[in-house]
Amino acid sequence: MPHPQTWLKPLLEGLYCEPGGFFIDPQRPVGRAVITHGHSDHARPGHVAALATAPTIAIMQARMGEGAPGTTQALRFGERIRLGSVTMWLEPAGHVLGSAQVCMEYEGSRAVVSGDYKRGADSTCEPFVAVPCDVFVTEATFALPVFQHPDPHAEIAKLLESIKLFPERTHVVGCYSLGKTQRLISLIRQAGWDAPIWLHGALLPMCKIYEDFGVRLGDLRPATVAAKAQLVGQIVLGPPSAIADRWARRLAEPVVCLASGWMRVRQRAKQGGVELPLVISDHADWRELLETLEEVGAPEVWVTHGREEALIHEAGLRGIKGRALRLVGYGDEGEE
Amino acid sequence: MIAFSNMLERLVFSPGRLAKIAILRHYFETQPDPERGIALAAITGELRFAQAKAGLIRDLASQRTDPVLFALSYDYVGDLAETVALMWPARATNQSPPLLSEVVETLATAAKGELPDIVSGWLDASGAAVRFALLKLITGGLRVGASARLAKTALAECRTGLVPDDIEEIWHGLAPPYAGLFAWIFDDGPRPDPLDAPVFRSPMLAQPIELTDLALIDAAAFRAEWKWDGIRVQLVSTAGGQALYSRGAEDISGGFPEILAAMGSPAVLDGELLVLRHGVVAPFSDLQQRLNRKSVSAKMQRDFPVHVRLYDILFDGAEDIRTLPFDERRKRLEAWYTHNRPHRMDLSETIPFTKLSELAELRLSARAASIEGLMLKRGDSPYVPGRPKGLWWKWKRDPLTIDAVLMYAQRGHGKRSSFYSDYTFGLWRGEELLPVGKAYSGFTDQELLMLDKWVRDHTTQRFGPVREVERGIVLEVAFDAAQLSTRHKSGVALRFPRISRIRLDKPPGEADQLDTLMALVEKMPTA
Numbered sequence: 001m002p003h004p005q006t007w008l009k010p011l012l013e014g015l016y017c018e019p020g021g022f023f024i025d026p027q028r029p030v031g032r033a034v035i036t037h038g039h040s041d042h043a044r045p046g047h048v049a050a051l052a053t054a055p056t057i058a059i060m061q062a063r064m065g066e067g068a069p070g071t072t073q074a075l076r077f078g079e080r081i082r083l084g085s086v087t088m089w090l091e092p093a094g095h096v097l098g099s100a101q102v103c104m105e106y107e108g109s110r111a112v113v114s115g116d117y118k119r120g121a122d123s124t125c126e127p128f129v130a131v132p133c134d135v136f137v138t139e140a141t142f143a144l145p146v147f148q149h150p151d152p153h154a155e156i157a158k159l160l161e162s163i164k165l166f167p168e169r170t171h172v173v174g175c176y177s178l179g180k181t182q183r184l185i186s187l188i189r190q191a192g193w194d195a196p197i198w199l200h201g202a203l204l205p206m207c208k209i210y211e212d213f214g215v216r217l218g219d220l221r222p223a224t225v226a227a228k229a230q231l232v233g234q235i236v237l238g239p240p241s242a243i244a245d246r247w248a249r250r251l252a253e254p255v256v257c258l259a260s261g262w263m264r265v266r267q268r269a270k271q272g273g274v275e276l277p278l279v280i281s282d283h284a285d286w287r288e289l290l291e292t293l294e295e296v297g298a299p300e301v302w303v304t305h306g307r308e309e310a311l312i313h314e315a316g317l318r319g320i321k322g323r324a325l326r327l328v329g330y331g332d333e334g335e336e
Numbered sequence: 337m338i339a340f341s342n343m344l345e346r347l348v349f350s351p352g353r354l355a356k357i358a359i360l361r362h363y364f365e366t367q368p369d370p371e372r373g374i375a376l377a378a379i380t381g382e383l384r385f386a387q388a389k390a391g392l393i394r395d396l397a398s399q400r401t402d403p404v405l406f407a408l409s410y411d412y413v414g415d416l417a418e419t420v421a422l423m424w425p426a427r428a429t430n431q432s433p434p435l436l437s438e439v440v441e442t443l444a445t446a447a448k449g450e451l452p453d454i455v456s457g458w459l460d461a462s463g464a465a466v467r468f469a470l471l472k473l474i475t476g477g478l479r480v481g482a483s484a485r486l487a488k489t490a491l492a493e494c495r496t497g498l499v500p501d502d503i504e505e506i507w508h509g510l511a512p513p514y515a516g517l518f519a520w521i522f523d524d525g526p527r528p529d530p531l532d533a534p535v536f537r538s539p540m541l542a543q544p545i546e547l548t549d550l551a552l553i554d555a556a557a558f559r560a561e562w563k564w565d566g567i568r569v570q571l572v573s574t575a576g577g578q579a580l581y582s583r584g585a586e587d588i589s590g591g592f593p594e595i596l597a598a599m600g601s602p603a604v605l606d607g608e609l610l611v612l613r614h615g616v617v618a619p620f621s622d623l624q625q626r627l628n629r630k631s632v633s634a635k636m637q638r639d640f641p642v643h644v645r646l647y648d649i650l651f652d653g654a655e656d657i658r659t660l661p662f663d664e665r666r667k668r669l670e671a672w673y674t675h676n677r678p679h680r681m682d683l684s685e686t687i688p689f690t691k692l693s694e695l696a697e698l699r700l701s702a703r704a705a706s707i708e709g710l711m712l713k714r715g716d717s718p719y720v721p722g723r724p725k726g727l728w729w730k731w732k733r734d735p736l737t738i739d740a741v742l743m744y745a746q747r748g749h750g751k752r753s754s755f756y757s758d759y760t761f762g763l764w765r766g767e768e769l770l771p772v773g774k775a776y777s778g779f780t781d782q783e784l785l786m787l788d789k790w791v792r793d794h795t796t797q798r799f800g801p802v803r804e805v806e807r808g809i810v811l812e813v814a815f816d817a818a819q820l821s822t823r824h825k826s827g828v829a830l831r832f833p834r835i836s837r838i839r840l841d842k843p844p845g846e847a848d849q850l851d852t853l854m855a856l857v858e859k860m861p862t863a
Binding site: 145253256277310 | 346
């Protein structure tokens, strides 16, 4: 049985499955790519052919225009196909809509590339499935014991309490357009907030795709043209770059909030001028990363990007061999 | 401690004053006694107990965490208490998070050897926010994000008709957990009586005088004094004790034991705290060495000898004489001074004049670093807390100005968080620009819009929230004085710098040289 390191290789373009003839989330244009999810640090433009879930393909096409892959093939979760001499299939990663782990079998040895993932409940995408394997390739965005995401419902409760405390102000929440926005909306809806939620123009297209794939987000309205007075006491969502900048001047005394796993660390919140940090993340926290390593049971873990040092150290303590791939280009922090 | 830590978190991240008041008010209105009283003590800095050392936290962390993971985490977070609060591997427990009162009481009574077990028990029972507040509280590093004054303002808002000064005037006669105070404010209880405690009285403040005001002034009705560049203090001596307060009601007695020792017979006095050597007032930067200290060494007392220049008296013995006219109070002050002859104090000199033009001339000629300008006080004015109109005027000398080049801009806070509104400016030394100061006021809203846009369009580099800009805009900066400073690369520090004009007409190359500013630096005064 060949060790995965003989057939799955970190090249300049990205992780390459040699006997299958494809790259996973390559950073440069390639002939054949398998894409885990639609975030721009994983789905780059210019590939000749791409394989992914249907939502991921829809997201890529909406975002890339001319840079979209020449040909695409959509796979359902669990649907196995043969590429070269490799059997490949996708399993849910629980990160954003359509996000997938790439599972590969070659001559009896199995490797799983997680892409980005989380384990916490999220009604806007399918939950992570642990696949036993020989090598598990993981992210490590929040791989430090200080990152322990709290219950997201409690974070939303903070937001709603703040609206009660400051009814004359507008709460503007910074969130990335793909994934975080829709999860936030769904959490706010679960907390019983039926009022319209107002969106920066940059967030609308992805919400449309979620709706197209059957995720109900309720009454969403563009904040761009809305009158300032209408937004008093309301929730407005915008990309993190806009919430404390010129765009936000249209809002009534905005309370600047930011939904991100990084908000766990005070200095991060302070630097961004955030008045109400909300610790809500798309990524596995420290406990979820370790729990996942236990569940997949792989004797070896490879770390693509993030704080790999801590994760590899802890894996070692648990008898799991660690390897840092140091793939460049992933983990643009603006996207968490 | 859950409500307490939540409140602290919101206070720390909220830049706006009104927002902070709303947060405090909500806390005081919703929390029970004695929790809210102890929280008030924590906010106002009145909480006293033997603090645990940071070493205790390190020990706990090393017992519960892997050293490599701890080191990596600490390196990332940068703060010991925060690192431990965030990564603490809590053991399952059926305990609830401790109450603030329980924490404070336990810390006051527990033996040192018991602390590690007690603290780790609390940490196990709490979430990250409570753990953080707890660790900061017990190591004495709690940052509240609100001043004592703001807490009193929030409390005053909780009872109709109350103003912050009403609380200020009894505050120093109260002690945690302030049951009487809360009963007065929330339950219509009686006003707590400070008895003969040396409490603070809100000071009377002067208004800046404008040319239009000046024209209306009847010279015969006013008295004139120098305005000294020190800090305003209140000296209180009663049968119950003595205290020295800053203008903001902060008890600064501990930092100035020699002033306390010099206090005479019971009185409440108003004056200016100065560093004085051989009768000559030293620059403000000397006084700064003595500020914000809980205690002070003999060497500091020797090197920076402090002195109070008295200008008013509020209580003569136990008699409240604030309703008497200024001229009457001045006589009482002189009598008190003659009777006591206190060390380290003198009387603020009254400047005789018959016409305002004489004062105008004096003001122009006053260039000693320690003189900020003149004070004009109505002879018949009672001592009114706050800033009443038309009774006391401050007539500051004209500011100095330099033409400096905008070098860096930073975003402001609160309402200004989307604007680049804090400007660092510099002067030339040869080909090089050296930063000499920072200003964030003096411009109109229109000018702010223009500067903000200019900064965005001419950014050359970004460092986090700071943008470096092209050398393209000259700012005329006004300031009250220039003083030598070892803390600045340029070697000079400005007092109260503000933007007085935007000199779009002036090419940056023609802005002032650093030498021009150095020539304005005030040496030891000769007058």
